[in-house]
Amino acid sequence: MIGKCWYLEKFTPKLLLGKIGYRPCTRKSSFDRKFVQIITNVLNKYADSYFKFTEEMTEILLESIFGSNTDVRNNIFDVNKLLKYLRKSVDLHKNHADGSVVTLTSKRCLTLSLPGCFCKPGDQHRQKAVIETTTPKIVIDKIKVEKILPEEKIQSGLTLLYQEKITPYIRLARWDRPIGVYLLYWPCAWSISLASLSGTVPPIATAGTALLFLVGAGLMRGAGCTINDLWDRDVDAQVERTKDRPLVSGAISQRQAIGFLAMQLSLALGVLLQLNCYSVVLGASSLVLVIIYPLAKRFTNYPQLFLGATFNWGALLGYSAICGHLDLSVCLPLYISAMAWTVLYDTIYAHQDKQDDARLGIKSTALTFGDHTKQALTASLAVSLCGLTLAGVNAGLNGWYYMGLGVYMMHAGRQIYTLNPDNPADCADKFKSNSMVGLIILLGILAGGYQQYLDNRKKNQGKDTIDATRSCVFG
Numbered sequence: 001m002i003g004k005c006w007y008l009e010k011f012t013p014k015l016l017l018g019k020i021g022y023r024p025c026t027r028k029s030s031f032d033r034k035f036v037q038i039i040t041n042v043l044n045k046y047a048d049s050y051f052k053f054t055e056e057m058t059e060i061l062l063e064s065i066f067g068s069n070t071d072v073r074n075n076i077f078d079v080n081k082l083l084k085y086l087r088k089s090v091d092l093h094k095n096h097a098d099g100s101v102v103t104l105t106s107k108r109c110l111t112l113s114l115p116g117c118f119c120k121p122g123d124q125h126r127q128k129a130v131i132e133t134t135t136p137k138i139v140i141d142k143i144k145v146e147k148i149l150p151e152e153k154i155q156s157g158l159t160l161l162y163q164e165k166i167t168p169y170i171r172l173a174r175w176d177r178p179i180g181v182y183l184l185y186w187p188c189a190w191s192i193s194l195a196s197l198s199g200t201v202p203p204i205a206t207a208g209t210a211l212l213f214l215v216g217a218g219l220m221r222g223a224g225c226t227i228n229d230l231w232d233r234d235v236d237a238q239v240e241r242t243k244d245r246p247l248v249s250g251a252i253s254q255r256q257a258i259g260f261l262a263m264q265l266s267l268a269l270g271v272l273l274q275l276n277c278y279s280v281v282l283g284a285s286s287l288v289l290v291i292i293y294p295l296a297k298r299f300t301n302y303p304q305l306f307l308g309a310t311f312n313w314g315a316l317l318g319y320s321a322i323c324g325h326l327d328l329s330v331c332l333p334l335y336i337s338a339m340a341w342t343v344l345y346d347t348i349y350a351h352q353d354k355q356d357d358a359r360l361g362i363k364s365t366a367l368t369f370g371d372h373t374k375q376a377l378t379a380s381l382a383v384s385l386c387g388l389t390l391a392g393v394n395a396g397l398n399g400w401y402y403m404g405l406g407v408y409m410m411h412a413g414r415q416i417y418t419l420n421p422d423n424p425a426d427c428a429d430k431f432k433s434n435s436m437v438g439l440i441i442l443l444g445i446l447a448g449g450y451q452q453y454l455d456n457r458k459k460n461q462g463k464d465t466i467d468a469t470r471s472c473v474f475g
Helices: 033-046 055-065 079-093 144-150 156-173 177-199 203-236 254-272 277-284 287-299 303-311 314-323 328-360 365-394 397-420 424-432 434-459
Strands: 003-012 019-027 076-078 104-105 111-112 128-133
Touching: 003 424, 033 055, 033 303, 055 434, 076 365, 079 144, 079 287, 111 156, 156 203, 156 254, 177 303, 177 314, 177 328, 177 365, 203 254, 203 287, 203 314, 287 303, 314 328, 328 397, 328 424, 328 434, 365 397, 397 434, 424 434
Parallel strands: none
Antiparallel strands: 003 019, 019 076, 104 111, 104 128
C-alpha cells in the first residue's frame, strides 16, 4: 500500500536534533526505521542501566505523541523536547492513584497510561515501570528486566552520573568549549607581563598570579554564561543554535542554575581575595558589568561594546595585581585595544545568529553594521592596533613586540578579507581563530620586553618585593 513515510534528512548528534522529511513510500505509513533507531539510541542514553528501549517501544512512543504533543516546527524534531515532555508529564501526574505512569507489557510493547497525555491501548498482562520525576530515565525491577532483556549491557553508574548530573553544568558554564576562557584570559596575561617588566617581583610570584587569573577566568566565564542563560532562556528556546542549552531543554532547573552561579561566584571571590586590596576593589567593581552585559542586547545596538568592557577588565586587573596600582599610560590603551579586538571577534560570532536575532528583536553589531561589517571590523582592528602600539611605546618594548603586532594585523586582516558573514560555519571558524591572536600578542610582549626585564632584574638584584602581590585578606 502506498502511503506517506517520515524519513530523516539530517541528524546532528551534538545538538540531538534531526531534520525530518515526508515522502511517498510503498509500505504502510510509519516512522522511518533509521529515524526510530536514532531516537531509540538517544532515549537509551537517559534510560536506567537496567532498562533499555527497543525500537518497537520507541515507535509506539513516537506514534502516541508525535502529532500534537511534540515540537516539530519547521520539520525539526528536538529530542530534548521529547525528554522534557516526559518529565513534565510525570510531574503533572506523579500523584496518580496507582503510581504507574508507564507500563511495560512485553519486550515489544510499551503501554503509556497517563490519562490525557499520551495513551495507547495495550496488553492486559502488565508489568509496572515508573519514570522518575527528577531525571528522564526509566526505573524498573531488575529481576523482571533481566528476564525480558537478558542480553542488554549495564552501563557504568559513574558514566550515568556524569551524563545526567555533571555534563549539564559543564555545558551551562561552556567549559566544554574553552575558547571563551582563553579570550577572557589573554588580556589578563598581557597586563601581568607588562607589569612584570619592572623586575622587582620574583618570577614565582608572577607565575602564581598568572595561574590565579587563569582559574579566575574559568570561573568568571562560567558565571557570565550562567547569568546570560538565566536572562535569555526564553530567547534561547527560539534560536536554532541555542535551543539545546541546559536551561532550555530542562536538564537544569532555574533554581539549580542560580545555585551553580552562587558557587562559581563564591569560588571566584576566593580567587579575588588572594590579590592586594587595590585589586580586590577594582575586581569587584566589574561585577556590575557582568550582570548588565546580557541585557545590553535589549537596549543598545552595540552590545559588543559592553562585552568588550566586561571581558577585558583583566587588562586593568592583571597590572594592579602585580604592581598594586595602575599605570594608565600603559593600562588604558591596552584596555581600549582589547575592547576593540572583542568588538571585532564577537561581531563575527554574532553573524551566526543574525536572522534569529532580527526576528526576535535582539540587537547586535552584526545587525547594526549589516552590509558595512567588513569596513567596521577594519576600523576596530585599526583602533586595536593603535592602542597596542601606544601601550608598547609607553612600556618601552622593543622591535620584537611590533613584529608581533604585524603578525596580528596580517592574521586579523585575513579574517576580515575572507569572511563570509552569511556563512555561520565560516563565522564560527574565524571567531575561534582569535585565541591564536591572544597568544601572538602575549608572545610579542614577552619577546619585546625580555631584555628590559633581564636588565631590571639585574639592577634590582636582592631587592625583590612581594608586598604588592600579597593577599589583602590572607596576607
